[in-house]
Amino acid sequence: MAFKTSLILLLQVALLAAGVISDDVVFVFQNQCPYPIWLSSGIATGYTNLKMKSDTSKTYTMPYTWNGSIWARTNCSYDKTLNFSCETGDCRSGSIICDSLPAIPVTLLNFAINQSVVHYELSLRHGFNVRAKIQPDGGYLVDGGFGACPAVGCVADLNHVCPPVLSFTNKNGANVGCYSSCDKFGPPKYCCNVPDCHPDPYSIMFKHLCPSAHVYPGDDRPPIYGCTGFKAINVIFCPIV
């Protein structure tokens, strides 16, 4: 029996070494936007090659335990003093590497990775800049329900429907982001953060357009999903609909 177990273990080690089986948590980022984006995360992942041209993808192995936000920055450039900044999602670090939370408004993709279990949500609690979707490739739920791991996202372009009082415009006057009503107007009326509270009309509108996203502070529908057994977690910016 012990012999059998150690043989199986030996086999697994050999297969792992050969790259046949693996416990790596793989994220596949896809930029389907017609413009470049710069990947960003609140907690460094060790990757520095963060610019993604339109219609490209990148595959990253994530740390075994990692808990943080990922977002897309848009319209980034260096100024004359080599200070790097972006029109939306700016990290305010002056460099391409982030070491802080982003400037708002920004679409946030939140993850808690614990070995082979990944919890994921798309949050509009700090507004919207880029359409995005999290789509596990395979796997099954261990939290938030049963069965296949659902996609969550905000596929509608809120910049096109953003009420003028919430819109974030660039220097050309184009709507490039949309604030959350909570960030813009503050509590209590606009920050529904207790059970059974009534979201304000702006939050209701965003929830209607992006039902699988979490829109206001107390928004817990759908639940935060925990997924395991997936091949990869696909993170798609500007998913083609």
Ligand SMILES: *[C@@H]1O[C@H](CO)[C@@H](O)[C@H](O)[C@H]1NC(C)=O
């Ligand atoms: C980037 O900025 C330029 C100049 O301000 C603007 O014309 C363009 O629409 C912006 N692009 C995006 C994707 O926001």
Ligand SMILES: *[C@@H]1O[C@H](CO)[C@@H](O)[C@H](O)[C@H]1NC(C)=O
């Ligand atoms: C870098 O640029 C950003 C955006 O224009 C600005 O807010 C920040 O103060 C600049 N930092 C430095 C060190 O110049």
Ligand SMILES: *[C@@H]1O[C@H](CO)[C@@H](O)[C@H](O)[C@H]1NC(C)=O
């Ligand atoms: C991730 O971090 C957040 C904020 O610190 C915390 O509320 C949450 O419980 C953490 N999740 C996990 C699974 O560790």
Ligand SMILES: *[C@@H]1O[C@H](CO)[C@@H](O)[C@H](O)[C@H]1NC(C)=O
């Ligand atoms: C991570 O998973 C392990 C094993 O299932 C568990 O013991 C631990 O509490 C988890 N950590 C967090 C922060 O959820």
